[in-house]
């Protein structure tokens with residue numbers, strides 16, 4: 458699988474689109490707004506730039522990237538208002554892979570102008586927006602040209618499925634029956650995924666460090682793992698339910714076994730300790746804040762604990778979220794004919810699971826500052 462060509466969320470604004478199903482990251486963005494505020498304020502206070510370059514990496518096609526953009530504008534506007542200073546001009550870059558539906562974002566850009574300009578007594582901040590297609594595992598900007606990087610719910614997508622996962626052992630595919638690290642995966646599979654994430658995340662840090670101005674900052678949030686057991690993380694449970702759904706289709710002859718055997722996700726959910734260790738090993742950034750929290754996979758269930766009032770409805774809600782993320786990759790590997798059936802099976806499997814426990818999405822959020830002498 459060539460991730461750069463295949464990975465994208467469902468474009469457009471239909472019911473199954475990412476735009477219509479992205480409230481989980483939205484809630485996370487608002488939850489960590491204080492981290493965003495502190496980072497942007499500090500950049501402004503320390504650097505007093507006349508112009509600022511700000512990039513959202515993995516912006517996708519939904520409204521969340523525009524929320525980030527307008528929050529940054531509001532923070533700068535308030536800061537300038539208080540200090541009685543002229544606002545800087547901000548150049549925003551919205552980055553994602555080549556298949557992303559950038560047009561959908563561009564079409565809603567005028568709403569940002571309205572929401573930002575709507576508050577009375579605020580200073581208006583001149584800003585410009587550009588789309589930037591390309592992988593964040595490669596260089597995206599000239600050296601030392603960016604003040605602030607933001608990335609939400611993107612860095613758990615790795616640059617490739619670890620190469621050797623497709624190998625066979627005694628004629629059996631190494632990761633038989635799984636599409637990610639699962640309870641029945643050999644520990645080698647977990648190790649290969651872990652090493653791929655380590656390489657990718659290190660590379661990401663190195664590249665962003667090159668592109669940031671001295672004392673530039675980043676705010677990164679992505680899915681991770683709270684459970685200790687790498688074979689039994691929260692995301693392993695969710696991807697396990699997808700694997701079960703696909704397997705049931707193999708048993709009924711609707712999906713070729715060979716196709717399932719060759720499907721593994723370019724995804725890795727790290728623990729906070731792993732992320733912390735990689736940042737420290739690289740030595741390019743200071744971690745300013747590191748926060749972890751959990752979101753429910755059902756965006757309409759905000760109840761704490763494991764209470765699920767209607768497991769069937771909740772299973773359907775989870776399936777909708779998942780489909781908006783996974784459909785393009787599933788369609789490209791298995792063909793679009795299986796999509797409706799697959800996600801309706803997932804809803805059923807998820808509903809059954811929800812009788813035992815909720816499906817949880819652990820989120821890791823960290824703000825980082827480029828060290829002065831890098």
Ligand code: SAH
Pocket residue numbers: 464465466479482483514515516517518519521522552553554557591592593594608609610611614615616
């Ligand atoms: N930031 C948005 C979207 C998250 S969806 C939000 O919070 O709602 C994750 C996005 O990351 C997808 O659009 C996917 O295409 C993008 N992505 C994954 N790997 C990427 C890469 N290597 N380079 C750029 N974008 C990537």
